[in-house]
Amino acid sequence: MFRNIKTMRPEAMIGTEQYRSYIESFESELLRGISTLSTLSIISKHPEEGIYGYQLLKELQEETQRMLVIEEGTLYPILRKLERDGMLSSEKKHSGGRPRKYYKLTEEGVKLNDHMAGFFSKLLEAIASLIEIEVKLPEKHFIYCPNCANKIDVTDEEYRFCNICGLNIEGLAK
Amino acid sequence: MSNIHEQETLVKEFKEQVVKKLPIWIKTSSTERKDVLEELESHIWDKAEELAQGGTITSLHVREAIALMGSPREIAKEYGRRGTPKIYITEELFPWYYKSIIIISSVIIFGHLLTMAFSFGGENTAWQVVGEFFTGATTGIVFGFVGVTILFVQLSMNGFLPEDLKKMAAEKGTLDITIEKPEVRLAKVERKAEKKAKRKGVLESQGSYIFMGILAISGGFFLLLYPIATLPAIIDYVVEPEAFVQWLRLIGGLILAQGAFRFGQALAGDNLRIHQVMMVLHIAASCLFIPLMLQLQYNPDIIITTLESIFSGADIQLYVTIGSWIFAIGNLFEAINELRKIIQLEATGFSQKG
Numbered sequence: 001m002f003r004n005i006k007t008m009r010p011e012a013m014i015g016t017e018q019y020r021s022y023i024e025s026f027e028s029e030l031l032r033g034i035s036t037l038s039t040l041s042i043i044s045k046h047p048e049e050g051i052y053g054y055q056l057l058k059e060l061q062e063e064t065q066r067m068l069v070i071e072e073g074t075l076y077p078i079l080r081k082l083e084r085d086g087m088l089s090s091e092k093k094h095s096g097g098r099p100r101k102y103y104k105l106t107e108e109g110v111k112l113n114d115h116m117a118g119f120f121s122k123l124l125e126a127i128a129s130l131i132e133i134e135v136k137l138p139e140k141h142f143i144y145c146p147n148c149a150n151k152i153d154v155t156d157e158e159y160r161f162c163n164i165c166g167l168n169i170e171g172l173a174k
Numbered sequence: 175m176s177n178i179h180e181q182e183t184l185v186k187e188f189k190e191q192v193v194k195k196l197p198i199w200i201k202t203s204s205t206e207r208k209d210v211l212e213e214l215e216s217h218i219w220d221k222a223e224e225l226a227q228g229g230t231i232t233s234l235h236v237r238e239a240i241a242l243m244g245s246p247r248e249i250a251k252e253y254g255r256r257g258t259p260k261i262y263i264t265e266e267l268f269p270w271y272y273k274s275i276i277i278i279s280s281v282i283i284f285g286h287l288l289t290m291a292f293s294f295g296g297e298n299t300a301w302q303v304v305g306e307f308f309t310g311a312t313t314g315i316v317f318g319f320v321g322v323t324i325l326f327v328q329l330s331m332n333g334f335l336p337e338d339l340k341k342m343a344a345e346k347g348t349l350d351i352t353i354e355k356p357e358v359r360l361a362k363v364e365r366k367a368e369k370k371a372k373r374k375g376v377l378e379s380q381g382s383y384i385f386m387g388i389l390a391i392s393g394g395f396f397l398l399l400y401p402i403a404t405l406p407a408i409i410d411y412v413v414e415p416e417a418f419v420q421w422l423r424l425i426g427g428l429i430l431a432q433g434a435f436r437f438g439q440a441l442a443g444d445n446l447r448i449h450q451v452m453m454v455l456h457i458a459a460s461c462l463f464i465p466l467m468l469q470l471q472y473n474p475d476i477i478i479t480t481l482e483s484i485f486s487g488a489d490i491q492l493y494v495t496i497g498s499w500i501f502a503i504g505n506l507f508e509a510i511n512e513l514r515k516i517i518q519l520e521a522t523g524f525s526q527k528g
Contacts, residue, residue, distance in 0.1 A: 052216075053213060053216075053217055054216070054217050054220040054221065071242075071243070071244035071248065072217065072221065072242050072243045072244060073214065073217075073243035073244040073246075073248070073249035073252075074244055074248060074249060074252045076210065076213050076214060076217070076249070077249065077252030077253040077255065078252070080210070080253065081255070096220075098216050098219060098220075099212055099216060100216055101209070101212075101213055101216075
């Protein structure tokens, strides 16, 4: 967001170096985790064909109305790290006249995405009153594990235990 | 410069800048490096196409697409962001760090125990010998600890993980860089394969250089700090201990320098120019061994007088002359071989400017 600021008055607080450095560091720390979560979420929408880096960035910009800015070149190290950690699988295909690497979530990646999404949702809900926003979690469709905050689809009847922490979740759905 | 050629040059220059700053575990793996660069390049062309809005891509579009990628330093830094931080050394490397400290400490203690065993019976009292053991061992362990810690902090900063060592061993000697466009690469594939095969026999793997470096540095330090000639069991026989100790120390210094140059090669990664510089310095050290070896026959104080006093009647001068010439010629051949490698590296060319 900070990088999107194009104009400012010279006397504005944001013009001071100390303030800028404070906000820049806050923003980059916050974005680091959110970038991973958003990347996983976009990839999860392409379970069959997978998605390549450039397409992923485009979708990310569209979905977040260009609020979430990832420096384009730094997306690939994130993807590579997730792939090395076994969260993503990849396949090279030629499309549009050039080689592209298509990424998909692995079984572990799907779990990680649900867990991260659940944790972040509960965190937002918890701090909502502090920053005076309203957060309404879709609790008709999902339950959030009370033990580890994992996001669990209530329509999936197979789940009796949280697949992250193993807590018995029968009867928790509203 | 034609437009398309200029665009390709811009992309190539960007990739070269990224490669230079990539962590060592990607640099040394040709597959990883190729994969990383291919993905970045594909993105740049996609972005340039988008910026051209259906029109012809111009160099301006390519420049903008590259600018949007972010700085090569930042991109490369992100690739190095691996491992779980834990007091400057990543958690993944900690078991290796502990093991290295234990191994090095054990070697130092063992070396000092041996020295102590030979020291008993000399002029020093038992307490003095034990005291020297503790002082020497502690100093050695402190130096070893500092050296190993610096090495592991450096590896952690590069996002190096234990599995990378195994990968490096699997890709032993494959230090080629591929940063041309795919079409160009296809046209050059035969020539590149030939160059790769040639270079494979020239450079050792990074692991080998680290091993050679550590071995030579330890040996060099041993001769420099604890010359064997000062041991009471040996000093009794040495007629001119000062000359012998001085000669051994010079040899130790040269071995230490050679180890440092090998270590330099281990850190050089794909920068073949640094490899060449280190090899030239190694040659210089090898050449210095020659006069030192020949000095043995011209300066009897070093070893000839001592050996003659022990083996009276034997033609020591002849044996030392033969021995020192064998060593000198051996070093000359080593220097020539190293020079051949430098020339071979130059001849096989640099796909990345060093």
